[in-house]
Amino acid sequence: MKFDSPLFDKIRIKPENDRRPKKPGPRCQWSGCKNEAGHRAPKGRGKEKDYWNFCIEHVREYNQNYNFFSGMTDDAVLAYQKDALTGHRPTWKMGTGKRGAGRPDLGGAADPFHMFHELGGRGGPDPDHKPEQRIVRNAERKALETLGLEAGAATLEIKSRFKELVKRHHPDANGGDRSSEDRLVEIIQAYNYLKSLPGFS
Ligand SMILES: [Zn+2]
Incomplete structure (x- = not known):
């Protein structure tokens, strides 16, 4: 091997790495x-x-x-990005609104004679019905309401309604109107909340 080849000269004169601190x-x-x-x-x-x-x-x-x-x-x-940072939590108040439909409101009273349980098993304190679940269900119902859907709407229905609403409330479709932008953010939040629930696919 020839160490005096011009190739080695070339390598030797290659500048060293720039060690100056990089500007941010x-x-x-x-x-x-x-x-x-x-x-x-x-x-x-x-x-x-x-x-x-x-x-x-x-x-x-x-x-x-x-x-x-x-x-x-x-x-x-x-x-949308800012909202994604907070995990797309719904901004609406939870736990307000009416009691579950079809369930007699016992106002916290006990049901000593199991009257309501005997009426077809509906009503009365429900041992499987924990408060957190009710909050989730209220939030879910509220999110569906935001999209103009009934409780129990199917995933497919939610998806297509979401697409339709995004198109309709897109600021571009409304001359850059701020209020339609707010509505769009609401729709996105509601949809992302529903999407985060188990069973949405
Ligand atoms: Zn970044």
């Missing part, structure tokens, strides 16, 4: 994210020259939901 780059534009950005994502329909600047994790998440975000106003996209 722009931050990810995902709501609440502090990672370094560096990945551009198109904002979509009607904004072909506009880009979000995200970190790698969020550019992936954005791209996965691209069809959903495309054409949404920046505010709506950010509202």
